[in-house]
Amino acid sequence: MYDDRRETATMTFFKKSDLILIVLLVFIALGVWWTLPWLRAGKTPVAEIYEGNRLVKTVALTEGQTEVFHLEGIDNVTFRLNAEGSIQFLVSDCPDQICVQTGKLSKIGETAACLPNNLLIKIVPRKFQHKDDHPDIIVH
Amino acid sequence: MKPLKPKNKTQHLVLLALLFAMAMVLALVENSLPPILPTIPGLKFGLSNIVVMYTLIFLGSKPALAIALLKGLFALGTRGAMAWAFSTFGGLFALFAMMLILFIFKNQSTYLSISIIGAVFHNLGQFLMVLLFYGVAMWTLLPILILFGIAAGVVTATSLRFLIPAFKHIHREDDR
Numbered sequence: 001m002y003d004d005r006r007e008t009a010t011m012t013f014f015k016k017s018d019l020i021l022i023v024l025l026v027f028i029a030l031g032v033w034w035t036l037p038w039l040r041a042g043k044t045p046v047a048e049i050y051e052g053n054r055l056v057k058t059v060a061l062t063e064g065q066t067e068v069f070h071l072e073g074i075d076n077v078t079f080r081l082n083a084e085g086s087i088q089f090l091v092s093d094c095p096d097q098i099c100v101q102t103g104k105l106s107k108i109g110e111t112a113a114c115l116p117n118n119l120l121i122k123i124v125p126r127k128f129q130h131k132d133d134h135p136d137i138i139v140h
Numbered sequence: 141m142k143p144l145k146p147k148n149k150t151q152h153l154v155l156l157a158l159l160f161a162m163a164m165v166l167a168l169v170e171n172s173l174p175p176i177l178p179t180i181p182g183l184k185f186g187l188s189n190i191v192v193m194y195t196l197i198f199l200g201s202k203p204a205l206a207i208a209l210l211k212g213l214f215a216l217g218t219r220g221a222m223a224w225a226f227s228t229f230g231g232l233f234a235l236f237a238m239m240l241i242l243f244i245f246k247n248q249s250t251y252l253s254i255s256i257i258g259a260v261f262h263n264l265g266q267f268l269m270v271l272l273f274y275g276v277a278m279w280t281l282l283p284i285l286i287l288f289g290i291a292a293g294v295v296t297a298t299s300l301r302f303l304i305p306a307f308k309h310i311h312r313e314d315d316r
Contacts, residue, residue, distance in 0.1 A: 011197065013251045013301050021253050022290055025260060029286035036279055 045108050047087045049079070050120040061085045061106060061123070077117050087121060089114060144198045144310065155310070156195075156203055160210050163191040167214060180281065185292045189258055190300045192235060193251070194307065201239050208235050225273075226266050233265025234258040251300060256293030263289045 049057045049071065056071055063085040070078055077099075080090040086106035089099040092114050099114035105123050113120045146152035166187040177183050188211055196204035212228030238258045241249050263285035270281075 010247050011250055011254075013297065015250050015253075018250055018253045018256075021256060025256070025286055025290055029283040032279065032286070033283040036283075 044085065044126065045106070045123050046126050047105065048122045048124055050122065052118050059087060060126075061087060071119075074117065074119070077114060077119060079121075087123075088112070089119075089121070092117060152203075155199070156206060159191050159195055159199075159203075160207055163188040163207055163211050164214050166191065167211065168218075171219075180284065183288060185295045186234075186259060186262055187296065187299065189234065189255070189262065189292075190296050190303065192231070193238070193255060193258060193296065193300055194303075196235070196238055196242070197251075197254075198307075201235075204235055204239075205232075208232060222273075226269050229269045230262040230265040233268075234262035237261035252294065252297045255297035255300070256290055259293035259296065260286055260289030263292075 044063070045061050047059045047061055048055055049059070051071065051074070059081060061081070064083055065081055066083045067081040068078060068090060069081070076093040077089065078091040079087060081087050082104060084104075084106070086104035088104045089102065089112055092099050094114055094116035096116070099112050099117075099119070102112035105112055105121060108123050108125050110123045111121060144155065146155055170184055170187045175183065176185075192204055192207050192211070195207050208231040209228065211231055212224050215227035216224035235258070238254050238261075241254055241257050245253075267282060267285055
C-alpha cells in the first residue's frame with residue numbers, strides 16, 4: 001500500500017476541494033434518509049397475540065385499517081387495530097386495567113400484557129413472524 | 141513538516157510505543173466522557189484516530205496498522221470482546237479508506253479530507269458489524285452515522301492540526 005511518506009508529510013490542512021467531499025457525503029446521508037420509507041415499504045410490523053404460550057392470532061399493522069375484534073372464545077377482552085398502524089387492548093374486564101393503560105403499540109419490540117386474562121400482544125418484524133406454533137415466550 | 145525516519149529498530153519501537161500510549165490515553169479520556177447523543181450510546185469522536193492519522197501520514201501504513209490493531213486489543217482488555225470486534229473492524233475499515241485516499245491523491249489530499257473519510261468509514265465499518273452480529277440493518281442510523289462522521293472528522297483533523305507543533309521536537313530529533 002501507500003508508503004511514500006515524503007509526499008504525504010507535505011499535505012495541507014484544508015483545500016476548497018474538501019468541500020466537495022463534505023457536500024457529497026451530506027448528499028449521500030440525505031439520500032439514504034429519503035429512501036428509508038421506501039426501503040421500509042411493505043415491511044409493516046406484525047402484532048402477535050398470545051393466550052398463555054399459544055400464539056392465537058397475528059395481525060399485520062397495516063396503516064389505514066381500523067378494526068375492533070375479539071378472540072374466539074374470549075369475549076371479555078376487546079382489541080382495536082388503529083388506522084395509524086397500531087394495536088391496543090381496548091376493553092378488558094380485569095381489575096387492574098394495566099393492559100388497557102399500556103395504550104397503543106406500534107413499534108417492533110413493544111408488548112402489552114393482560115395477566116388476569118393470560119393475554120399478551122407482541123409487536124414483531126414481519127420476517128420474524130412465527131410460521132409454526134413454537135412459543136418463544138412462556139407466560140405462566 | 142518532514143516525515144519521520146527512525147534510524148534504527150529501537151527508535152522505531154519507542155516511537156510506536158509512545159504513539160500507542162497516546163492513543164490509549166485518548167481512548168480512555170473519551171470513554172470517560174458522557175455520551176454525545178444519549179440515544180446512540182456508541183457515538184464518539186474517535187479521538188484516538190488522531191494518532192492513527194499522524195502515524196499514517198508521518199510514519200507510513202504499516203505502523204498505522206499496528207496502532208489500529210493494538211487499539212483493538214486495548215478495547216478488548218478494557219471493554220471486552222464485543223468492543224474489540226467493533227474497534228478493530230471499524231479501525232481497519234477507516235485505515236484502509238484513508239490509505240486508499242492517500243494512494244490516489246498523494247500529497248494533494250488534505251488532513252481534513254483524510255480525517256473525514258477515516259471517521260465516516262470507521263462508522264460504516266461498525267454499521268456493518270452491527271449488521272453481522274445482530275442481523276438487523278438499522279438504516280435509520282446510517283445517515284446519522286455519516287453526518288456525525290463528517291463532524292468527527294473535522295474535530296480530529298483540527299485537533300491534529302493544533303497538535304502538530306507539539307510533535308515537532310520528535311521530528312527535529314530526527315534531523316540530527
